[in-house]
Amino acid sequence: MNTPAHDPNHPGGNDPDGATGPDHARDAVWTGTWVAERLGVELVGDEELSGLLGLALRRNPKRAHLLVSNVLGKHVPQSPAVVHGYGVELGRRVRELLGTEEARAAVVLGYAETATGLGHSVADGVGVAPYLHSTRRPVTGVRQAGGFEESHSHATSHLLLPEDPGLLAGSGPLVLVDDEFSTGNTVLNTISDLHRRYPRERYVVVALVDMRSPADHARFEKFAGDIGARVDLVAAASGTVRLPEDVLAKGTALVARHEAATPAAPAPGSAGRAVRVGLGWPHGLPDGGRHGFTPGHRIRLEAALPGMAGRLADALPDDARRVLVLGFEELMYAPLRLAHELERTVPAEVRFSTTTRSPVLALDDPGYAIRSRIAFPAHDDPDDGPGERYAYNVAGAGFDAVVAVVDSTADTPELHAPDGLLAQLAAHVPHVLLAVVPSHVPVRPSTERPFMLPEPLRGPAFSSYAPDEVGWLLQDLSDVTLEAPTEEREEAIQSGGAHYAESLPVEYQPSAAYQELFHAALTASAARIAEAVGAVTELVLADRSPRPVLVSLARAGTPVGILMRRWARHQHGLDLPHYAVSIVRGRGIDANALRWLAAHHDPADVVFVDGWTGKGAITRELADAIQEFEEAEGITGFDPEIAVLADPGSCVRTYGTREDFLIPSACLNSTVSGLISRTVLRSDLVGEHDFHGAKFYRELAGSDVSVEFLDAVSAHFTDVAEAARDRAKELLAADREPTWEGWAAVERISEEYGIHDVNLVKPGVGETTRVLLRRVPWKILARAGAGADLDHVRLLAGQRGVPVEEVGELPYTCVGLIHPKYTRGATGADGKAVTL
Structure with a gap:
């Protein structure tokens, strides 16, 4: 068996505390010598035995000596x-x-x-x-x-x-x-x-x-x-261990004599405070094997470890040369794996050990296995009542920082007390971090059959995208008739008789003229979009997570999420997970989709993606929905901030640009979004344990340009890579706090035009296009001097008989107004189904 701990050149090989602290210099003395000489104890066996074990004395009436493992990670800090x-x-x-x-x-x-x-x-x-x-x-x-x-x-x-x-x-x-x-x-x-x-x-x-x-x-x-x-x-x-007959009596006397001579530990009163670090532990993943740990749990842990170790690395001081990850009694495996991943991540020397209930004599001698002891009150409300707990070989071992990892059951006032573990550590180590792993609470038996959420839908069975490009956390409603004429939908929505997500607009085939306009717009803007994709992806990788899980808001966010995934693979060799989920204004995000994500990924790595912001309604909707979900489910860690290509309304911090320009994927409906409809949320179709629904319009395959759009933008990645990285660096150094100026403009427009409902004001090129494609528009406000970015808007407005009014002061390139209190045939719309 390979035994790196026995290699004298290996860090921690034979050193009694597992490394080379300034007070514990490396030497060749066996860490059982002191006990062996005084008690007559003899260790006989394999050549490896003395490298694996040292000896100490413990306060135990049943056995005087303690075999101290150098490779267990309990009493002796080790790699x-x-x-x-x-x-x-x-x-x-x-x-x-x-x-x-x-x-x-x-x-x-x-x-x-x-x-x-x-x-x-x-x-x-x-x-x-x-x-x-x-x-x-x-x-x-x-x-x-x-x-x-x-x-x-x-x-x-x-x-x-x-x-x-x-x-x-x-x-x-x-x-x-x-x-x-x-x-x-x-x-x-x-x-x-x-x-x-x-x-x-x-x-x-x-x-x-x-x-x-x-x-x-x-x-x-x-x-x-x-x-x-x-x-x-x-x-x-x-x-074997050969023991003299009087070993117990001799050991008891030695312990009594040396404990009486041991100086008191330094008072922790003036020590610094511990810094709490959020791990982003995956929801529902057990903290260890107390109630069972399956191979599936192991796979989830492996996937989450890099992100969690990254958070610890970010919290460590830059000049830390020697770091201890300290587990807690039975909680050994989770801190061990975190320490192992941290060891791969940081240049510092990382060691691992855990606290223990076992009372052992500490003696600062090179031939003794336990060189120092920190004692502190139990802090997990133990069944056997209050008592002392211990951390060995930590004090005086030259650690610059210690990361204490406990479960949430042990995150008690006793842990944070003036004489508690954290204060005791801070008295000996300059920097103390605290990471808390949620204590696993077993599911109690239920007479109800548990439900299992389905796996994501993927192309080609659902959508025209390749199966690895996106997984749809939706249910397939392709066989259900959900379409209604635009005018009927608008009347029902505004009268309060139906929610917009309960039906779908009719998906019309685009005319030849409109298709030509789409292709011209794509040719003109592909490089500009590629640069924005690169900038926002680089920003996400630098500012949000080194291995993000991209979660697009279906459906406008889906092409953008795929492009961001392609950029990460093209520029960094990363194969990022990407999903699409439903969010509905006034109803929130699909809670079952969040449950699925939390069960398969670290919520802290999830980055929600959309195409653009208008006035910021969905931004606010998502923030409220995530808060409500966390309060109801107890699942935390999701960051509600959306990453977008364009943020003209200044609603988010993560964006590629704040310019309001034409993103060609806004020009069409399903035929540029994998042939997937808007999402549907209706109580007779979406049950308590179902994802929101959507349709796959296979019959529109002849007009599908979804992949063509992606490929056209991706083709420019190499050309714009340097500019995108420079743009991301500028954004990282800039003040990106949202000003919400777009929301203020929408409120002003709503009042000026007598609409008095901000939901009927749709700002930005993307939202205006949606109004013309899916709603009953009243008029279009266009910023004076806007050029080719509005060609498709003017074409659509002409087909719908909608006036375009040029406005001098407008923070957006254009704004679409839906007719207030719509009744069929209202002024400003022709009342006819339109063929695009």
Whole structure:
């Protein structure tokens, strides 16, 4: 087995605190020498054994000595790559032992508290196994699936609390993982308890070190024969501990003498405050294996780790050279994986360890494994009442920063108290960060059948876009008749008899003249659009998330989201996820779509995308909807700010330009948007557990220019790359706070023209085009001197018999006005269906 911790050139290899702090210089002294010399303890076994283990003394009436692992990540800070690597390698050996088929049926069980992270890592190495660890934290409402005693431990009762009652009931192999086997009693107690409840034919026992005596080995073999099951053992190293008969008395006396001589820890009163860092932990992802952790959970965690580690890296001081990620008792795996990802991200030396319940004597000697101790009150309302907890080898270890990672159950006033963990850390380390992982709350059994949201729709079955370009979080209503004449829709909408999202306008085929105008506009503006796409994408990558999840607001945002995705791949080699969701004015965003996104991605990485802003109504709608969703669901992390190509109304901070210019995708309806309709929200079609709906107009394929539009813009990416990056740099340095001047202009126009309803005022080239295509327009206001950007608007207005009025002072290129209090045949519209 590869053992990088034994390499003297490897950071943390044989150093007692896992690295080279200024007070703990590297030397060749075994960290068990001090105990071995004074108690007569002898460690005998593999050559690797002394590199894996040190010795310390503990305050425990059952056992005086403590085997201290250098690669477990509990008492000794170590490289997270080393800690995770040992467990993964053991898991691979288990997989080879079992073979592919048996490995697929296996379940991995780890022991609290020291082996919870090791067990997780072994499950990673097995690759396909669900994981569960025992716990000492009772959880209300979760039925106990087993329990056992750990005879030599300072805290003995182990509970098994799987969320899935059937997790341990299968007949496949059970893989039991502990950090070390001293006698094997804990494993035998576990197997005895579980074999009575869930008998099986095979068990595999895994440990970093196997320290059983020959008598213990014989007892183990007899036990396997008695229960009629095969029991295999996999360990990184093996040996025995030879103890003199009077070791317990000698150890107790040594602990008493040296604890009395240990100076008091420095008072934390003047230390700095901890800085809280939001991780953006994926909603619904368990914080560990207390209630079960599946291979699917592992995949979600892997996807979210870069973003979470990036947030930690951003919060660390720039000059930090040595960083500790400190986990919390049973919460070992999540902080370990965060530390491992951080180790890959920052130039600083990163180490990992966790706090513990175990009371151990600290002694600052190179031949002793526990060089320093920080003590603090328990802060997770433990079942055994208040008491002390400890962090070892942290004080005096030369750390510039420590990231304390706890679960939300432990984020209590005691954690933040003047004598709490954070204050104690701050007394020894210049910078303290706090990251909180949500404690997983198991779903209680329900008589109702749980619902599962469907996977996104993709082309060519739904839309004319390639399947990797966008996933539609919608339901297909193509077989439902939803279209109504424009005039009937307008009358129903304005009278309050129907909402605009309850029906669809008729999708007309564009005329030859209009198609020609579209192609001319595309040729003239493709490079300009490409530069805006590049600028807004670069801004998102620099300012929002290094690996964003693009979520377009269907449907105008969808072509823009695809273009941003293409830019990220073309310029950065990134393959960004991209989805389209429905948002409806007055009804909010599709909550089921948000639930799906939160279940599959980190909400903090989601970037909502639209084509342009008008007066900012959808911007406000999205902000209100996200707040309402978070309050109702308890799912947080979504940033409601929209990224757009053009923000003429000054409504958002993330944009490519604030100019109001023609984006050709606004010239058409579905035929430039993947042949997908507007979204539909109607109670008889969209149930509680459904996505909003839309139609796929396959019959319009002959007029579809969706991909042509994308390709025409993408063709300019190389030419505009430098200008786009320069534009993004300018925006990053500029004041981009929204002024909402567009909203103010709309309110002014609404009053001046006697409309008195801002929803009937549609500012900007894109919104004006929509009015002419889908609503009953009254008149068009055009900024004096506007040129080719309005050619298509003038053509449409002429076809509809709508006057175009030139206005001198207008923040937009044009504004479309819908006739107020519309009745069929009202002045300003011809009352006839129009052919474009």
